[in-house]
Amino acid sequence: MKRGLLVILSGPSGVGKGTVRQWFMDDPELNLTFSISMTTRPKREGEEEGKDYFFVDRETFEKAIEDGLLLEYTEFVGNYYGTPAKEVEDLREQGKNVLLEIEVEGASQVMAKVPDAVSIFIVPPTMEELEVRIRGRRSEPEEIIQQRLAKAGREMEALSLYRYTVCNDDAQLAAKLIKTILLDAMEKN
Ligand code: 5GP
Numbered sequence: 119m120k121r122g123l124l125v126i127l128s129g130p131s132g133v134g135k136g137t138v139r140q141w142f143m144d145d146p147e148l149n150l151t152f153s154i155s156m157t158t159r160p161k162r163e164g165e166e167e168g169k170d171y172f173f174v175d176r177e178t179f180e181k182a183i184e185d186g187l188l189l190e191y192t193e194f195v196g197n198y199y200g201t202p203a204k205e206v207e208d209l210r211e212q213g214k215n216v217l218l219e220i221e222v223e224g225a226s227q228v229m230a231k232v233p234d235a236v237s238i239f240i241v242p243p244t245m246e247e248l249e250v251r252i253r254g255r256r257s258e259p260e261e262i263i264q265q266r267l268a269k270a271g272r273e274m275e276a277l278s279l280y281r282y283t284v285c286n287d288d289a290q291l292a293a294k295l296i297k298t299i300l301l302d303a304m305e306k307n
Contacts, residue, residue: 122149122210123303124232125217126280127296128225129240130270132252134286135219138240141293143217148300151214153206156182159197162257172202190220190227195265199224215304222276229279236303238296239280243287245271 129135143150156172158179167173174182179198182188191200201218209216218228228235242248252266277283282299286292 119213120307122213123215123300123307124206124210124228124235125150125215125300125303126225126228126235126237127217127219127240128222128237128273128276128280129286130242130248130273131221131266132248132270133240133242134251134289134292135240137289138284138286138292138296139217139219141290142297142300145297148297148304149213149215150217150300151209153201153209153216153218155199155201155218155220156188157197157199159199189231190224192221192223192227194221194223195262195269201228215300222273222279226276226279236282236300237280238282238284238299239277240284240286240292241274241277243285245274 127135127139142148143152154168154172156174156179158174158176161167161173165171176198179200182200183191187202187204188200189203189206191198199221201220201224206216220228225237229237242251248270249267252263252270284292284295
């Protein structure tokens with residue numbers, strides 16, 4: 119059986135990665151599994167343990183770093199986020215394509231370790247639209263929003279590291295473009 123692909127999906131905070139993902143994730147042709155990250159960030163309303171993230175405390179996270187259990191990790195707006203390595207490896211061995219939805223610092227660690235990863239960067243139609251989307255979330259204090267906006271601007275500069283760029287003007291269209299990219303990568307795998 120062929121080893122599954124490793125797919126990296128990034129884009130600035132608020133660009134709508136989750137929404138785009140929903141449109142292609144369950145497509146049976148793509149045979150995708152979502153890699154569930156570990157984070158120290160507090161759970162948002164509607165999020166579920168073991169589905170959106172594994173929510174842990176800093177001590178547990180730092181132990182995972184120490185034990186070499188993470189494929190990559192980063193600190194983002196005051197919290198740790200990381201990808202458990204073994205789960206990703208096992209799924210790929212089972213022939214599943216694994217999707218990592220991660221920010222750019224972690225993505226560049228993965229690209230260095232897994233050069234054949236399929237990396238996709240989602241961009242907003244404009245930076246003004248991105249700000250509207252980040253504020254629309256309304257679940258966070260102004261200080262955090264400001265940090266996310268500043269970080270989003272810096273994240274946009276990492277775009278050239280990625281193999282593909284997809285604009286999220288329309289989430290369903292962005293998902294169709296990603297499907298095309300993935301079908302092509304599967305054919306060449
Ligand atoms: P949020 O707090 O909005 O869920 O996530 C903040 C950022 O962290 C997003 O850009 C998200 O894609 C990224 N992220 C989520 N999980 C991981 C991970 O395991 N590693 C890294 N490097 N970034 C992650």
